[in-house]
Amino acid sequence: MSQRPFPAPVPSASGIILIVEDYQELRTLIGEILKEAGYRISEASNGAEGLSRLREGDDIGLVITDLAMPGMDGHAFAEQIRQGRPDIKIIFMSADPEPLLERIGDWGEGIGLLRKPFTDEQLIACVEDTLKPS
Amino acid sequence: MNGSAPKRQRAGAAPAESGNLDGSAAPSGARRPLAAPPVFGKQTAKKNLSARLAELARRLLEAQDRDREKIARRLHDDLGQQVAAISILLSALKRRLCPVDIEILEPMERALQKVVDLGVSLRDLSSELHSSVLEHAGIEAALRAHCSELSSRAGAQISFESSGDFEDLRPEAARGVYRIAKEALKDSAAANVRLFRSGAALHLAIQSGAIACLAPVELELLRQRGKAVGAAVRRKGSQLTVSIPRIC
Numbered sequence: 001m002s003q004r005p006f007p008a009p010v011p012s013a014s015g016i017i018l019i020v021e022d023y024q025e026l027r028t029l030i031g032e033i034l035k036e037a038g039y040r041i042s043e044a045s046n047g048a049e050g051l052s053r054l055r056e057g058d059d060i061g062l063v064i065t066d067l068a069m070p071g072m073d074g075h076a077f078a079e080q081i082r083q084g085r086p087d088i089k090i091i092f093m094s095a096d097p098e099p100l101l102e103r104i105g106d107w108g109e110g111i112g113l114l115r116k117p118f119t120d121e122q123l124i125a126c127v128e129d130t131l132k133p134s
Numbered sequence: 135m136n137g138s139a140p141k142r143q144r145a146g147a148a149p150a151e152s153g154n155l156d157g158s159a160a161p162s163g164a165r166r167p168l169a170a171p172p173v174f175g176k177q178t179a180k181k182n183l184s185a186r187l188a189e190l191a192r193r194l195l196e197a198q199d200r201d202r203e204k205i206a207r208r209l210h211d212d213l214g215q216q217v218a219a220i221s222i223l224l225s226a227l228k229r230r231l232c233p234v235d236i237e238i239l240e241p242m243e244r245a246l247q248k249v250v251d252l253g254v255s256l257r258d259l260s261s262e263l264h265s266s267v268l269e270h271a272g273i274e275a276a277l278r279a280h281c282s283e284l285s286s287r288a289g290a291q292i293s294f295e296s297s298g299d300f301e302d303l304r305p306e307a308a309r310g311v312y313r314i315a316k317e318a319l320k321d322s323a324a325a326n327v328r329l330f331r332s333g334a335a336l337h338l339a340i341q342s343g344a345i346a347c348l349a350p351v352e353l354e355l356l357r358q359r360g361k362a363v364g365a366a367v368r369r370k371g372s373q374l375t376v377s378i379p380r381i382c
Contacts, residue, residue: 026222029226095214095257096260096266098279116214117217117220117253119246121225121229123222
C-alpha cells in the first residue's frame with residue numbers, strides 16, 4: 001500500500017506549531033498529521049496551558065487553537081497571544097466560525113480559519129497558507 | 135390547592151359586599167373601608183393570578199431556553215468534536231490507500247463526504263437551537279446573520295437594518311427579542327427587519343405579509359415571550375413591533 005506524501009514544509013522558518021484543543025483524540029490526530037508532514041509540534045489542552053507553553057520560551061511560530069474550550073476560550077487565548085507575541089500566527093478551528101469572524105474582522109494577516117470537520121489535506125493547506133510570509 | 139384560593143377570597147367577599155360584617159345593611163355615611171376591601175380583594179386576586187401566570191410563562195420559557203442551549207452545546211462540543219475526529223481519520227486513511235484502488239477509494243470518498251455533511255447538519259441544528267452569534271457578538275450581529283441566512287434560501291428576501299448601540303441589552307432580553315424575531319420570520323418569504331433605539335428604549339420592527347397571518351395562539355406566544363423579558367409585542371396589520379422601554 002503506497003502513501004501519498006504531503007509536500008515538504010519549511011519547519012526551520014515556521015518554528016514549532018502549538019496545538020490547543022480540549023478534545024484529546026482530535027488534538028493527537030492533528031499532531032500526528034502535522035508531524036508526518038514534517039512539522040514540530042507542541043500540545044496543550046486549554047488556553048491557560050497554551051499560555052504556559054508560550055511562556056516556557058518554546059520556538060513557537062504558529063498556534064492552532066480550538067475556539068470553544070472550557071475556561072479560557074480560543075478567542076480570549078488568541079487575544080492574549082496578540083498582546084504579548086503579535087509575531088505568532090494563529091489558526092482557529094471551529095464548527096461555527098461566524099461569531100469569531102465578527103470579532104476578529106480587523107486582526108489583519110497571520111490568521112487562519114479551519115472549519116470543522118476538516119480533512120488532513122485542508123489542515124496542511126491551511127497551515128501552509130498561514131505560515132506564508134506576508 | 136391553587137384552585138381553592140380564589141374561592142376562599144370570593145366567599146370572604148360576600149358579607150362585606152352586603153354591608154357590615156354581621157350581614158346588616160350599612161347605614162348611610164357609615165365607615166366605607168368595611169365595604170371597600172372585597173372589591174379590592176377581587177382585583178388583587180385577579181392581578182395575582184395574572185402575575186403568577188406571567189411568572190410561570192417566564193419560567194417555562196427560561197427552562198426551554200436553558201434546555202435548547204444545553205442540547206446545542208452537546209451537539210457542538212461533543213458530537214461535533216467526534217465528527218471532526220472521524221473526518222480527519224478517514225481523510226488520513228484515504229491518503230494511505232493506493233490511488234489505483236478505485237473500489238475502496240470511491241466508497242471512502244463518499245463516506246468522508248457523508249461525515250462532512252453530518253458535521254454541517256449538526257452545526258445547523260445546534261445553531262437553530264442556540265445562536266452562538268447572539269452569545270458572542272450580540273443582538274444586532276445575530277439578527278443580521280439570521281436575516282442573511284434566511285435570504286440565502288431560494289426566493290427569500292429578508293432585509294435588515296439597524297441604528298444605535300445595543301451592547302447594554304441584557305442577555306436574557308437579547309435572547310427573548312432574538313427568539314421573537316426568529317418565530318415571526320419563520321414563514322416569511324419577504325420581510326423588512328429594523329432594530330433601533332430611541333433613548334433608553336429598544337425597538338424591533340418586522341414588516342412582513344406572514345405577520346398578518348400569524349394565528350392568535352402564535353401571537354400570544356410571542357407576547358408571552360416578550361412579557362417574560364419586559365418587552366411589549368404588538369401587531370398592526372403586517373407589522374410586528376417589539377419594544378423594551380429600558381434596555382439596561
